Amino acid sequence: MQNKLSPNQELYFMSLALEEARKAKFMGEVPIGAIIVHKNQIVGRGHNLREQNQDATAHAEVLAIQDACRTLKSWRLWDCQLFVTVEPCMMCSGAIINSQLPEIYFGTRDPKAGTVQSLYQLLNDQRLNHQVRVYEGLFQRESSQIMQDFFREIRLRRKKLKKSKQISRNF
Secondary structure (H helix, E strand, O other): OOOOOOOOHHHHHHHHHHHHHHHHHOOOOOOEEEEEOOOOOOEEEEEEEHHHHHHOOHHHHHHHHHHHHHOOOOOOOOHHHEEEOOOOOOOHHHHHHHOOEEEEEEEEOOOOOOOOOOHHHHHHOOOOOOOOOOOOOHHHHHHHHHHHHHHHHHHHHHHHHHHHHHHOOOO
């Protein structure tokens, strides 16, 4: 399959993945969002819901893949593209391979858990039965910034909580 999306379409779909990431952030979830496109139509959406669902597998990519499979009534996501704000982890890369997605676009690398470019290159491993075309860097700055802001806010909240506990011990 050739990449049939124009640069404007690529930007549009990645902007929707960023909207999904903002939804996750608003809910107190790690702000990662994903969109799956089939023939220029959105067939799957997802954002992290691990905390809300208390489910380690509730990653944006997995939820978007599940949504797309339901929409298309097939576990094979041929002729689809995945747009995700952050480089997928090992579990999500496995789901991408198993659903036979031919293309993914991701915004920013994850140096601690990314298995597309950072720690491993799982999606292009020739030993596996499926390889994926990877496009990196759409909305890289925005995808990175939302993650940095989220974790900075968490650190500030923890620092304030620790300080308030210290103050209450002194009384």
